[in-house]
Amino acid sequence: MNSTLYKRTHVLLRSGLRHLILFVLAIATTLASADGFDYALKPQRIADDTWVLVGRSEDFTIANGANIVNTAFVVTGAGVVVIDSGPSRYYGEQFRQAIASVTAEPIVKVLITHYHPDHFLGNQAFALETLHALPDTISGIARDGNAFAENLYRLSGDAMHGTEVRVPPKAIAPGPFSVGTHRFEVLALDGHTGADLALFDLGTGVLFTGDLVFNGRAPTTPHARIEPWLASLERLDALGARIIVPGHGAVSEAMPASQQGKPASSPHVSIAQTRDYLRWLNATLKEAAEQGLDMSEALALPLPPQIQRMAVSASEFRRSVSHLYPAAEQDALTHAHSHRY
Amino acid sequence: MKWFVALLSVSLLMAGTAGAVSPAVPDRASMADPLDSPRWEDMRKTFFGKARVVFDDRVKVVAPVTAENSLNVPVGVDAAALSGVTQVLVFADFNPINEVLRFYPERGLAKLGFRVKLQQSTPVRAAARTADGVWHVNGVWVNTAGGGCTAPSVGSSSPEWQSRLNEVSGRVWSREAANEGASAASSSSSSQSATETPKSPDQLRLRLRIIHPMDTGLVAGIPAFFIQQLRLADEKGRGLMRIEAYEPVAENPVFTIDLPAGLAASRVQVTGRDNGGNAIETWVEP
Known part of the structure; x- marks a missing residue:
């Protein structure tokens, strides 16, 4: 299928050159698939x-x-x-x-x-x-x-x-x-x-x-x-x-x-799970910043089993480090001693 | 047509190196770029000229495979496994400004954490120069949606940075050298550093955040404005590390610096300036 070809090319070519090739392919693909995506x-x-x-x-x-x-x-x-x-x-x-x-x-x-x-x-x-x-x-x-x-x-x-x-x-x-x-x-x-x-x-x-x-x-x-x-x-x-x-x-x-479960947190599994994840994420990033981890080190932190079980948690955690770690480390840095003279 | 020729030359390059590698005597003419970047030869000529260059796994570069935010891509460089590192150069093959920063470890470890702006998918590489003049190079590909260098800084659209320009937040931690990243004992403000297992001497970690827009000069109407020099010294004024930054370092730069035990037990002096001549002068207290 067109999309398979598209994907293979994407993997093979990682340089700036690929944009031109993708552009040409995109035109070809567009012409070929007027019926749309099902x-x-x-x-x-x-x-x-x-x-x-x-x-x-x-x-x-x-x-x-x-x-x-x-x-x-x-x-x-x-x-x-x-x-x-x-x-x-x-x-x-x-x-x-x-x-x-x-x-x-x-x-x-x-x-x-x-x-x-x-x-x-x-x-x-x-x-x-x-x-x-x-x-x-x-x-x-x-x-x-x-x-x-x-x-x-x-x-x-x-x-x-x-x-x-x-x-x-x-x-x-x-x-x-x-x-x-x-x-x-x-x-x-x-x-x-x-x-x-x-x-x-x-x-x-x-x-x-x-x-x-x-x-x-x-x-x-x-x-x-x-x-x-x-x-x-x-x-x-x-x-x-x-x-x-x-x-x-x-x-x-x-x-x-x-x-x-005990203690009963919510009749809704999805609400309880979202809440648990957000609390874990918040605490993890805060602790990492308090320990002085560099952002590249925070990206590599291991995920606990209950987090690993959630779909796409590994990639979403890394995205979240990018979104939320700068603020967490700013807190950790500004609450420490630092003087201008 | 151009891409086809380039593609052909890349594949010729790959074919040509397949049988010609003799690891005992690395010869720069025959060393294939492990990252297969069409820009590598240009980079080599620009940054290393006739100097000897080897690809070396002892130089570690950590960066996300896919950058979530191309304005703020975290990079960790660690060349501490090499001895006698005099300087480390960091560059990105496909950035409009290739050079990201250089650092001179002096008394510090040849390690640095920082963040970079990337304009498109590119290798991010570190080259550590040892005392014998050889450059030890390694790197990783970072995929990104791009635009990191031609997007205006957040600071340039808000007046706040002007009153806080070059303001430094910093903190020193003592950490067990053997226990990388996993559990670092915080020795901040009030806590008297925990006395658990004093067997391995603690390293000191210094983290700095400096308020600065780090404008690249690539955005219409916004001239280049960035921190150029940072120098860290101990209380007696002895150098711990020197950093030369360039435009691609991310806005409000954050640096992570590791020092051997005992070097900065008291406090660290941070001095420097941007390309507008504005001074940075701060003490970071443990």
């Missing part, structure tokens, strides 16, 4: 009127076309509410077909949970006036959307063909709203990014968390602030949701109290 999207029904398209627990690759994300929709009786549009134009278009295979209702609202590219680059497939997001998400997409899209082109190749940034025009405020028979609560939180939207369906008890919650996969931290993120997880935990749809990883139901 995501094989299959909506899974997880509650009344509620469907999820679960992505892979991987990093972005050419083979997965950047489909590492969960998107969802709720068929309300008076139109469809969509949560996130996916990583590319092809994804968005196939997402619409997947919705149409379930219901003939029109799409009335698309909520973008936050400004990371795998969550909004499918926007082109949806009517512009249906696209909603928190104000800081809107400004983030307007500011950084093109740079994010370029990066996904680099990582996921063909599947991104024809993808362009569409900035959601409608700001949404926290609070309740109703569509058809469904009553929703919008929560405006932060921590994973500067603006993280969560959506709670009060009737079905389904909580769409965006990337505030990961399940079975190490969380990503390029724009994270861990303290507010942990506070956001407390708020999500307190909602008493029946089912959690995380931004990445499997959908899970709340566990009865009898099945929870």
